[in-house]
Structure formats: C-alpha cells, structure tokens
Amino acid sequence: MEPVVFAAERFGFYTPFFELPTDGLIHKTYKVTANSRTAILQQVNINVFRDTNAVVGNYRLIHSHLERSGTLRVPAMIKTMQGDDTWTDKEGSCWRAFEFIANTYTEALPASSEKIFSAAKCYGQFTSSLSGLDIEKLKPTIPGFHDLSYRYRQLQTAISNANDERLTKSRTLLEKINGRKNLVEFYDSLKTNPEFKIRAMHHDTKLSNILFDKTTGQAACPIDLDTTMPGYFFSDVGDMIRSMISPSDENAPAESVEVNPEIYRAIVSGYESGIGNSFTTAERNEIHKAGMIMLYMQAIRFLADYLSNDTYYKIKYAEQNFDRALNQITLLEKLERFVAPN
C-alpha cells in the first residue's frame, strides 16, 4: 500500500479517492475523498519544517483567533483517529490533514485583475485580522525565512562550496545580485527603525494559496499557513507582486516574463484596502520596494540552491533552479524599469 493510503486511514479516510490539487515546491499535497467526506492531506517536508510542533501550534493559534474574531474562516485541522494533530509514518514522514472548505476553488495564472485585487485584499485582511494576536506567541517556523541579509550570506556560503561548472554558469547572475546590495542595506535599516513593525505575515502569498468562493467569485481565505510568522511589511505584498505580475510563474522561460501594469496596481490597491490602518506611513511610502525585495530574495534562494546542487526545491530537470533564478532576475529588471523608469 502507498504511504499516502496508510496516512489517509489514520485520519479516518478508508479506501479513499485521491487527487493532486497543487504543485508546491515543498510539501506533497493530496485531496482525499471517502464516504462523501473530503480533506486535504499533506506530507510535511520535515527537512524544511524541522519544528512541526511550531507549525501545528501556530496553526491552532491562528485558526482560533480568526474564529473568535469572525473575520476569516481558514480550514480547520483534522485530528487522527487517536486525537493527534499529526501522524508520523514508519519512514519518519509527518502527515497532517485539513478540512476541505466546500464551494471553494483556486485560481491559476494568468488571472483577471478583479481576482487579483480580491486575493490581495484577502491577504491584507489576514494580517490586519491577526493584529490582536500576541505576536510573541507565533513561532518562527523557519528561522530567518525572509531575512534578506541571512539569505545573502547563505548565497556567499553556497558560492564558496560550489563546483566550478555551476559557478561559471552563474557569473552574470551573481554580478546582477551584487549590483543590488542596496536592497540588503535597506532591509538592514528596517530592523532599527520603529516605523517598520513586526506583524503576522503569511510569507507565501501565491495566487494558488487563496481559496475563492464559487458563488461570489471573491477570495474567501488564505491557505498554506505554515510560514505565517512574525515578519515585515514587504513580505506579503512583495511576494504577490513577485508571483503574480507576470503571466506565468518562476518555472516559465525567462524570455516570457513581463510586468502587467494593471495587475501590479490591483495588487497594491487590493493589499492597501485589506491591510487598512495597520500600515504606518513609512510602510506605505516604501510599498513599491516590496516586489523588488521579494524578487531579489527569491533569485538569491534559487541560485544558492543551484550552487548547492539542489537540496531544497523540488526540481524536474538538472538546471531548473538556475532557470528559476534567471526568470526572477529578469522580472526584477523589468519591474525596476516599471517602478522607477529613467
């Protein structure tokens, strides 16, 4: 029997029907249906999320805070038949399950600016709805996740350990990364400026991480909350810009990336309407840096993984992490020309 079938049984789903709803780079996700009940079953990537207690503990806090405030409903966790939040199989894989919220669906790129506006507003509302939650209680599930200085240092370590062939191929991209160190300096300046707050941020704001309501066509709630933890203003609006302004994602060829101005504006205005007064004036003033920071950071992360021989992101062919980094740098260059033309 496949490990996923064993796992489904632990959560009370016998002889289930499986679908693969998403193509994430980290976890394995399945949609399971048995006896007319449907759930989302996930094999957690424990090399990435080493502290699964933190992941589950954060989820419980967020879910109950949102339930009490009545603002957004995120999927409830489903317990195992033994009453646990997770189940570890004999290979050491950690499994967990969520309710599948009926009458919802996910949108794929390219999407209309109305859908993008609604998604952006929903991510903004998510953070503003969590403003009453004591931020100290949310654990960093991946330490240094969106810490740009740390990511930059990781890249330097990857460079020192890289093989010659991969290093030579990466030279142009590395020059472009070095030429934009001002973004790392900007990041460092946030830490000592009280105008930039630490809040609950989702940190993975792809369009596919929003559930839409089939009846209204509007965004209902964010999902994939594993990286919801304390963070800065740029992460969520920036990752939306990063992942949505081009007609397809980071796996597309670099020649095909482009900035869609209407989508860019829908993200910024949607996010601003959702976050409301939570943002300070300084954060509002710097909002156009957000997309650049996230594209820069993601390029660094893909390239560091390429130079480390692909230990982090799932790949389908040998040079994929290099191609992803090239895609992100190309989009960054186009975004720079769009945001600050001269």
Ligand code: GN1
């Ligand atoms: C990973 O696989 P997914 O969509 O959950 C990554 C994000 C990246 C993204 C790039 C935990 O997210 O930070 O932006 O890939 N998540 C983690 O597609 O590293």
Ligand code: MG
């Ligand atoms: Mg994710």
